[in-house]
Amino acid sequence: xxxxxxxxxRRSIREFVDQPVEREQVLQIIKAGTWAPSGLNNQPWRFVIxxxxxxxxxxxxxxKYGFVIERAPxxxxxxxxxxxxxxxxxxxxAMGACIQNMLLATHxxxxxxxxxxxxxxxxxxxxxxxxxxxxxELMAVxxxxxxxxxxxxxxxxxxxxxLLKEL
Amino acid sequence: xxxxxxxxxRRSIREFVDQPVEREQVLQIIKAGTWAPSGLNNQPWRFVIxxxxxxxxxxxxxxKYGFVIERAPxxxxxxxxxxxxxxxxxxxxAMGACIQNMLLATHxxxxxxxxxxxxxxxxxxxxxxxxxxxxxELMAVxxxxxxxxxxxxxxxxxxxxxLLKEL
Numbered sequence: 001x002x003x004x005x006x007x008x009x010r011r012s013i014r015e016f017v018d019q020p021v022e023r024e025q026v027l028q029i030i031k032a033g034t035w036a037p038s039g040l041n042n043q044p045w046r047f048v049i050x051x052x053x054x055x056x057x058x059x060x061x062x063x064k065y066g067f068v069i070e071r072a073p074x075x076x077x078x079x080x081x082x083x084x085x086x087x088x089x090x091x092x093x094a095m096g097a098c099i100q101n102m103l104l105a106t107h108x109x110x111x112x113x114x115x116x117x118x119x120x121x122x123x124x125x126x127x128x129x130x131x132x133x134x135x136x137e138l139m140a141v142x143x144x145x146x147x148x149x150x151x152x153x154x155x156x157x158x159x160x161x162x163l164l165k166e167l
Numbered sequence: 168x169x170x171x172x173x174x175x176x177r178r179s180i181r182e183f184v185d186q187p188v189e190r191e192q193v194l195q196i197i198k199a200g201t202w203a204p205s206g207l208n209n210q211p212w213r214f215v216i217x218x219x220x221x222x223x224x225x226x227x228x229x230x231k232y233g234f235v236i237e238r239a240p241x242x243x244x245x246x247x248x249x250x251x252x253x254x255x256x257x258x259x260x261a262m263g264a265c266i267q268n269m270l271l272a273t274h275x276x277x278x279x280x281x282x283x284x285x286x287x288x289x290x291x292x293x294x295x296x297x298x299x300x301x302x303x304e305l306m307a308v309x310x311x312x313x314x315x316x317x318x319x320x321x322x323x324x325x326x327x328x329x330l331l332k333e334l
Contacts, residue, residue, distance in 0.1 A: 003173035003275035007199045007268050027326055032174045034323045036267060039284050043324055049333045079331070090284050092256050093306065096263025100203060101174050104271075108170035117206050117257050132331065139260065156201045157210055159194055164246070164299065166216045 001108050010103055011152045013112025014068050016145030021074045025109050029144070030076065032105030038094035044084050045098045045139075048077040048130050055129075059141070062126050063119035072143035076102070077126065079136040095139045102142055112147030115140055168275050177270055178319045180279025181235050183312030188241045192276050196311070197243065199272030205261035211251045212265045212306075215244040215297050222296075226308070229293050230286035239310035243269070244293065246303040262306045269309055279314030282307055 001009075030047050038044060050056055051074055059075065060066025069075055078099060085091045099115055106113040119126060123138035168176075197214050205211060217223055218241055226242065227233025236242055245266060252258040266282055273280040286293060290305035 001170045003168045003170050003271055004195070004199065006170035007272060008202050010202070012204060027330075028171070030330060031326050032171065034326065034329060035175050035177070037179060037270070037282055041321075043329070045329055047330050049330065052334050055334045087284075089259050089287065089306075092259040093263030093266065093284075096260030096265075097267035098263075099260065100264035100267045103204070104170055105174060115204055117254075117260075120254075120256065130332065130334065136331070139256075154208075159198050159201065162201060162210070162212055163194075163197060163214050163216065164303070165297065167219050167222045167297065 006104055006107055010107040011154055012114040013147040013149065013152070014114050015148035016072050016112065017148050019073070019146045021111060021145055025111065026074055026076070028109065029102050029105045033098040033102040036094060036097035036101050039090040040086060042084050042086060042091070044080045044091050045095060046079040046081050046136060048079070048132070050075040050077060058129055059126065062122035062129070063116060065116055065118055068114060068116065068143050069141065073145040076142045076144070077130060077138065078140045078142060079132065080139050082135045082137055099140050099142065106144050111144055113142050113144035115142060173271055173274055177274040178279075178321055179281040180314045180316065180319070181281050182315040183239050183279065184315050186240070186313045188278060188312055192278065193241055193243070195276065196269050196272045200245075200265040200269040203261060203264035203268050206257040207253060209251050209253060209258070211247045211258050212262060213246040213248050213303060215246070215299070217242040217244060225296055226293065229289035229296070230283060232283055232285055235281060235283065235310050236308065240312040243309045243311070244297060244305065245307045245309060246299065247306050249302040249304055266307050266309065273311050278311055280309050280311035282309060
């Protein structure tokens, strides 16, 4: 899949068929995340792979989108390591770049994923559930698998609506 | 260029040859940015294209990396529209996803770019210089052009260093 094509054809996938995802592919997705740029190349991202049904069930209780987590064969909980952060805004941007790389890589592999952010309201509970130390702060959960729905529609503003000026 | 290949071969490019960039390509890069996901699909990104030498010179005075801005044929100042934001962390992540798409699209087009963040220390001065209203907050400047240096090296931690657990 071409890079430009992949960027514009990626969609949020929330329904998955009952088919496991190869571990090697999950690692490729995480690797793609790590190729994101970060300020001072501090690489603040950390990951937890969740596939165990009981853990997914407990994780799902922390968001109103728990049904997506329970049905996804793989969830990747994405954390920022507060001990290596240097600037909140820039580190959060880097985490967004990392997650976007993960979504694009998922798409490139013929899989589907959705970026779950509503669960951040229970970031502390998720951290405790996954048995992580205080310095790990939840940034998102990426739920992924083989897509049931191939091409949900989506829309974006025209460039003319978001281009403020040309100087 | 393949999507996975593009993600891992993108590098920060800070030196450019003296050759203009087609406006159509600049618009493609911005369009790629807008294909990023955002919470509630609020699409908070806004853009200013800067090519005028005098404006680039003034912009460059706001960062110690001004020499990159002055030498780049095109700079895209990326803003977040505070009036449509709903959550600081999530909106900043969305802006990072948007900027990452822009960097990947630049790479796909055979161009090079660097994400400049140090200039955020003078976000207000940049906003005033570009004549934008208070609600526009600078998120980054992307400097781009035809690359002089093709392949700067870079490195990332191994996946085993950032994968905390598998459950």
